[in-house]
Amino acid sequence: MKLERELDRPLWYLLPGGVLLAAVTLFPLAHVLWASLERRSVLHGPPRFVGLENYLRLAADERFWNALGNTVYFAAVSVALELLLGLAIALMLARAWRGRALFYGVILLPWAVPTAVSARMWEWMYDAEIGVLNYLAGAHVNWLGSPAWALNAAIAMDVWKSTPFVVLLLLAGLQGIPQDVYRAAAVDGASGWSVLARITLPLLAPVIMVALVFRTIDAFRVFDAIYVLTGGGPADSTETLSIYAYKALFQGLEFGYGSALAVSVFACVGLAALLYARLMREALR
């Protein structure tokens, strides 16, 4: 009897958090899922249940596939670059240096600036006529205005902005690796390269996974940076899923179809998270 009550108690402790989570996460999620099964647009009178119609429309919608392609490209390239750069910077910073504190500050700065502000700043730097980038390069590149460059320009901004986050995580991970492993390697006469490949990277793997999960989810949902830089243009070449969903929901007022788009973002992010979780489990084993 007493033991039972002891076991019951944790559930009660979890209740406030559980209720809060249900109210702010599960309920809106269920609502969007439900809306995605309805024909719900302000111009069509009361909402009507249509089953999977919105998803069938999605499958036949060129604009959706274009947005999905842009999103996957953006996420893959930006996360890969952020991880490589972040790892290099974290390894450099992990060495005991003088002036490390200063470097910390400088490197974290891009992460601290609100995205909308830094996107506006980059918009000016990218400007083809008066931008500082073309001035420095002595070239005349139409960074944000040519379909070939625009998405890559947005990726560069995202890398600048989000690498600090990866650095921060990896630094914490590096500090968690015991020093005696390194000392043992030094006694054995291991080269710098094999220390990195055999000790640092394997021991850092769980943290790298965490960084990957966070960055991939964020990159997949990218909205504000690109919306401010290009608004999705030129010719939809920078339109990501979130931007398409925003335009369908808040400009076109198509709540049903827009919800289906939002669910597709959620599904992609969920799949990526599952994949990473499996990888992480294997890495830990």
Next chain:
Amino acid sequence: MSPPRLARCVSGCARALLLAWVAALLAACNAGPPAPGATVIVFKHGKLFGDPAPLRALLDEFERHHPGTVVREETLPAASDEQHQFYAINLQAKSPAFDVLAVDVIWVAEFAHAGWLRELTPQLPPHERAAFFPGPIEAVTYRGRVYAVPWFVDAGLLYYRRDLLEKHGFAVPRTWEELARTAQAVMAREPGIVGFVWQGKQYEGLVCNALEYVWSNGGEVMSGGRIALDSPRNRQALAFMADLVHRYGVTPASVTTATEEPSRHVFGQGRALFLRNWPYAWRLFQDPRSQVHGKVGVTMLPRFEGGVPAATLGGWQLAVNRSSRHPEAAAELVRYLTSAPAQRQLALAYGFQPARIAPYRDPELLAAQPFLATLERVFAEARPRPVTPYYVRVSQVLQSEFSAIVAGLKTPGAALAAAERKLREILADET
């Protein structure tokens, strides 16, 4: 900062915040519940005005003429998208929180179709419509009924550098071909000057720009309720728009990122010969500190050989919320604010362009703003964008395809065929 100083600063900030809060509260009380039994009309509009006083004076006068009625103003952010979102959410929920609203020219059909606006045909019977420009009247009419009264109008204009044209002996271009040739010739003799700047970013402004080429070549988006986008005239007109960048080289390739303000800056810094923009730019070029002060001329947009000039219509209309608790008083306020004297007074105070024709012949107003004489001709020909409840979706398709034309990704033929197919899907899906 030492701890005591920090603490002092924090408490100072807190005190300032408290003061601000009390002040806001007092202000709210001041504007708050009037005498019991009074009819309160809430007038919702975007941040259209600098100084609120002249509009308030008009509303005070309305209150004097209608004892027992109080008009309260509430402003929304200046961004048109945000206003659209606010209205859609609140009108959809049948909120009676506001009675009169200012609507953009492209929203009327959508709001009317959704059943959000009170019909105002009695306030604007057919014989009174001739007092307004025809474009705005077309925009506020949906299925033969009027749902809003035009208040202010806007339309695309051609700005040119008078000094440069005179220096090189060119006339102001009447046709698009003349504009391209003049721009090429002047660019060859004036290093550092670009020919023609306009708005080519993928957004609503691109649709406004592109339709001006289409219409001035005798083309249409819809004709007789059917999509008529993929036509030889439209292909020719939009091919010219792309040629400005890719063949004549008079428009820089960066036009694909340009909205109103960046293009105005290029021209305003004396770096362009021609500019397509709205009337607001004129006042800014008249500023003595402007680098092009006294060197700018303005006229109607050019046309194609055999076409007539056509400017895209913008501007604001006043409508009455269907869920308003005081529909009669609200309609009366709309009638009052859109009357000739009120429009004239607001034009004098704010430099906005009345939707009625009479103020353009008013000697006092013309003396204050000689620019209005040019505008009258432009507004008389200005055309609304397709009047359909699905305009936002239609526009998103046009933005994407027109952007592909300007960027040189698609030929006008391919883009127009794709756009026509997508628009047919939207209309088939919606009806």
